[in-house]
Amino acid sequence: MTIRVGTRGSKLAMAQTGHAAEQIERVSGEAVKLVPITTTGDTSSAPVTELGVGVFVNQLRQALRDDEIDVAVHSFKDLPTAQPDDLVIPAVPARQDPRDCLIASEGRTLDDLPPGSRIGTGSPRRMSQLRALDRGWEIVPIRGNIDSRSARVGNDLDAVVLAAAGLRRVGRESDITQSIDPLTMLPAPAQGALALECRKADKTNSAILYKLNDRYAHFAATAERAVLARLEAGCTAPVAALADTSEADTDPEAVDLYLRALVAAEDGSRIDRNSVTATVSSPEEAFALGTRLADELLDGGVADLLA
Numbered sequence: 001m002t003i004r005v006g007t008r009g010s011k012l013a014m015a016q017t018g019h020a021a022e023q024i025e026r027v028s029g030e031a032v033k034l035v036p037i038t039t040t041g042d043t044s045s046a047p048v049t050e051l052g053v054g055v056f057v058n059q060l061r062q063a064l065r066d067d068e069i070d071v072a073v074h075s076f077k078d079l080p081t082a083q084p085d086d087l088v089i090p091a092v093p094a095r096q097d098p099r100d101c102l103i104a105s106e107g108r109t110l111d112d113l114p115p116g117s118r119i120g121t122g123s124p125r126r127m128s129q130l131r132a133l134d135r136g137w138e139i140v141p142i143r144g145n146i147d148s149r150s151a152r153v154g155n156d157l158d159a160v161v162l163a164a165a166g167l168r169r170v171g172r173e174s175d176i177t178q179s180i181d182p183l184t185m186l187p188a189p190a191q192g193a194l195a196l197e198c199r200k201a202d203k204t205n206s207a208i209l210y211k212l213n214d215r216y217a218h219f220a221a222t223a224e225r226a227v228l229a230r231l232e233a234g235c236t237a238p239v240a241a242l243a244d245t246s247e248a249d250t251d252p253e254a255v256d257l258y259l260r261a262l263v264a265a266e267d268g269s270r271i272d273r274n275s276v277t278a279t280v281s282s283p284e285e286a287f288a289l290g291t292r293l294a295d296e297l298l299d300g301g302v303a304d305l306l307a
């Protein structure tokens with residue numbers, strides 16, 4: 001049996017899928033083959049907010065359904081919150097650094113950037129948190145792959161904000177001039193986590209993938225994405241969530257979660273924040289925690305910000 005692992009053609013996707021494929025090979029003892037799949041998200045240069053939710057995902061999922069591949073490797077933060085009935089995610093492997101980071105010219109950090117600095121990002125979540133700092137920066141909408149974004153630093157931009165995990169996966173970690181504290185910029189739900197997906201009916205590969213599941217990453221990403229699901233917001237919404245995890249001393253199977261979330265006005269004029277802690281022993285409990293936090297945010301009136 002050869003396990004066919006589908007990947008988008010971008011450098012980031014190839015890098016993270018290659019790494020996941022090695023792990024699948026290790027735990028399964030089977031041969032693994034990478035199958036490149038081109039998605040609309042890769043071939044179009046339109047903003048993600050126009051292309052719509054799930055653009056990077058649908059073609060990979062179709063390839064699973066058409067039996068062209070056995071496993072799809074996704075950046076978990078790019079997945080819509082509704083899981084299709086015919087597909088499962090048996091594994092969320094150990095998470096990379098979930099933080100956003102800055103790549104700035106001359107090694108600068110956010111503190112060093114004067115008013116008028118041009119900072120590039122395509123994410124409404126990042127834009128609104130940058131604007132909320134009220135430092136007089138010009139926030140410039142950008143798209144494209146990691147290399148083309150970071151190449152603009154020192155040219156038409158003073159800095160860009162990107163996910164640390166993506167930079168590390170493509171080997172550009174050394175470009176980072178600041179890992180931004182989540183107090184300053186809270187990351188996207190499930191940022192830095194991968195989701196390994198297969199057909200639900202495929203019990204063999206489900207069992208293989210499950211060996212790569214990391215309980216901490218799984219519970220954290222589940223809680224964070226539950227916030228998004230409850231708010232009925234997509235991956236481009238100005239919603240951020242991050243769960244810190246630690247082993248619970250009561251029960252070796254349980255995980256202590258400290259879950260923070262925020263919803264921002266796109267112009268940065270308002271950010272509603274909330275947090276909650278709990279000990280959870282199952283994905284269902286992690287999901288319930290995220291739902292509860294979202295409900296508290298809704299009680300505080302965040303629906304105005306999501307309209």
Ligand SMILES: NCc1[nH]cc(CCC(=O)O)c1CC(=O)O
Nearest residue numbers: 075078162163165166191192193
């Ligand atoms: N939206 C694109 C995307 N999807 C996943 C990552 C980075 C890797 C990750 O968060 O797992 C990125 C790039 C970025 O946000 O900088």
